[in-house]
Amino acid sequence: MSKKIRWLALLTLLVFVGGALLTGCGSSGTGGKKETYPAKSIEFVVPFAAGGGSDIMARMLVKVITDNKLCSQPIAVNNKPGGSGSIGYAYVAEKKGDPYYIASVSSSFYTAPIMGKSPVSYKDFTPICGLAMDTLLLVVREDSKYKSVKDVIDDAKARPKGVSVGGTSGTSDDAVMFYAMQDRTGTEMKYVPYNSGGEVMTALLGGHVDIVWTNPGEALGHLQAKKVRALAVASKERLSALPDVPTLKEQGIDLVLAQFRGIIAPKDIPQEAVAYLETMFKKVAETPGWKEDYLKKNMVEGRFMNSKEFAQALVDTTKMYEEFLAKMKK
Structure with a gap:
């Protein structure tokens, strides 16, 4: 083979390899075209079992x-309960950079x-948006002997650890309220x-527990069916949907607790995805x-916050809980 032929063969090979490499560098192997988000289905993780406040909100969001x-792609709810929500949150945090969670x-x-x-x-997350403010109700069965918060407190003082209180986890807002109420009233409950x-x-x-702290939406159906009664609400003012239910403060216990419900994604996802999701939920x-x-229907206060606003709300709310829990330890 002559030198000229060998050089032509080598040049052809280099052109072929170079072209292949350039093709491989294109977005999603589409010949250099940038992938438009979303290009596939999105997984909506709920860190708790079905039927709770987080699950109710997620499924309503997907329905709307x-x-x-x-959304141009389907969104599927995936319940990952356990560890007071930590299992589900850790699962999403592990998807760093992936906007499909x-x-x-x-x-x-x-x-x-x-x-x-x-x-x-x-x-460890990217804040997408805030959507609502939720509060808590103190609820008993319709046939309960408790007619007021005072009845609960009096019984708890008479029977230390004899009054059982149901909640979603040791780190939830209902648990925080449980410990705060004990602290303020000098009682011990289970x-x-x-x-x-x-x-x-x-x-x-x-009949497995005596009372529960729960979100209004979780108790609504049972309240309407007259299977349970609400003794108090942990908001600053009475709920318009339950005007006959007094606040804790009205009953001599100066406690107010509410939580932001919102949406997060893994850390370091593309800004394009943040903007898309934020806009989508704003439309919702x-x-x-x-x-x-x-x-x-669920007696929740609507309060939309964009990504930047929700990021600050996450910081502020964390600080609020830190101060709240610190006071409880004293």
């Missing part, structure tokens, strides 16, 4: 998104890291944790379906 065609935020997202019961905190708000209500109805918050079927 689907009904209004707000999102999760709902509830109180244990803030409290579990503070209590040393979660390996991840808000610093906390019984379950995997979700739905399980808590089942335990109450079955503006729909009649969300306002009527979720906010009004």
